[in-house]
Amino acid sequence: MSDAEQTRQKILDVSADEIHKNGFNATSLSVILEKCEISKGALYYHFTNKIELGYAVFEEIYVPMFLGMWEPALSVKDPIEGLCDFFNTVSNEMICDEAVCGCPLNNLCQEMANVDEGFRQRILNMQEQLNDLISSSLQKISNQLRNNIDYSQVSYFIVASFNGSMNLSRSSRNKELFQKVIAELCHYIKALKK
């Protein structure tokens, strides 16, 4: 990787971290510059403006990370078990000492989807991708599941509930509460089976 690419990557990594912690608007470019130990000129050489930097973080950091988490959970023999394991892992591994930051994509979604059309489109795209992933995984074992299941509806509900749970735990900073809600979510998912 060339020097320039390294700088660009460092900007992306630091920005992803800062945006995750503070949200997009509250993230200051000057803080990013400090942590990267670069000048403003360097940043604006690689990115035309703040929002383009945000898009790049979304596409090059958040989306791969996001899919890298969900995909393995769904591409197992039993996606129902896979999902529950995934949710439980997330809820168990949650760190309570520091401020809980929640899912970066989910956060960005709440903050920016209504403000900026570029973010909104990217978020929508992600949501649809994830929904396809879940619903197709569930359909593969449809013979084991209840009849009359609207797979798209169920998938969106699972994602919505999981996000809602993360938000709850984020604001309450209560790991046990998070685990309880996740337990109920898993209870619901498992009830999809016959």
Add this chain to the structure above:
Amino acid sequence: MSDAEQTRQKILDVSADEIHKNGFNATSLSVILEKCEISKGALYYHFTNKIELGYAVFEEIYVPMFLGMWEPALSVKDPIEGLCDFFNTVSNEMICDEAVCGCPLNNLCQEMANVDEGFRQRILNMQEQLNDLISSSLQKISNQLRNNIDYSQVSYFIVASFNGSMNLSRSSRNKELFQKVIAELCHYIKALKK
């Protein structure tokens, strides 16, 4: 109501609206002053600073509005039906023309719970109040429900899922999607019955 009280109330109302639309940090005091047609001196006569204004909006506007929505839904003969009616009403009455703003309390929760301890405490307090409300309402008809129900867990899950659904609809701006997720939530709630 005295003149002073009227100005104070107007500040609260306008601020509540602005914070609902833009979030707390993105809400500018100057915009509030314009819409209220008052000067900065007036605002700082009634409130010591921006965050105290935020607390006042939370306590005097959002909380009463919030409880005023949930309570009637739960204080009916069948709270299960009450909840489903409530959720369906919300999803049907949602306005898609303008930017969908979601639940102000939920938004504030995501934005501020990890940033400001004062907001976090107030939010936590609200969440517990709501959870008590739901779980006690469900317990009243426990004879009609399945055995082995963890009422607190179920209540938190309902709230988390509902919030997650609102967030989903907020970012997708898709009323039908919202209604589908709500339908699944109602499906889950009704399955609590024997």
Add this chain to the structure above:
DNA sequence: AATATAACCGACCGATTGGTTTGTGGCAAG
């Protein structure tokens, strides 16, 4: 050696932010 370009520096800019301070009209009490 001269030139060109990529990669970056850092001073500067206008706009806006939350917040302070000084002043002032009106009304009520003495």
Add this chain to the structure above:
DNA sequence: CTTGCCACAAACCAATCGGTCGGTTATATT
């Protein structure tokens, strides 16, 4: 009539924001 306080108005402040721009350095090319 005057004094004093309430309820503001309006100018002002430092800090910070995202963004611009002229200049510099290192490397590659001719």
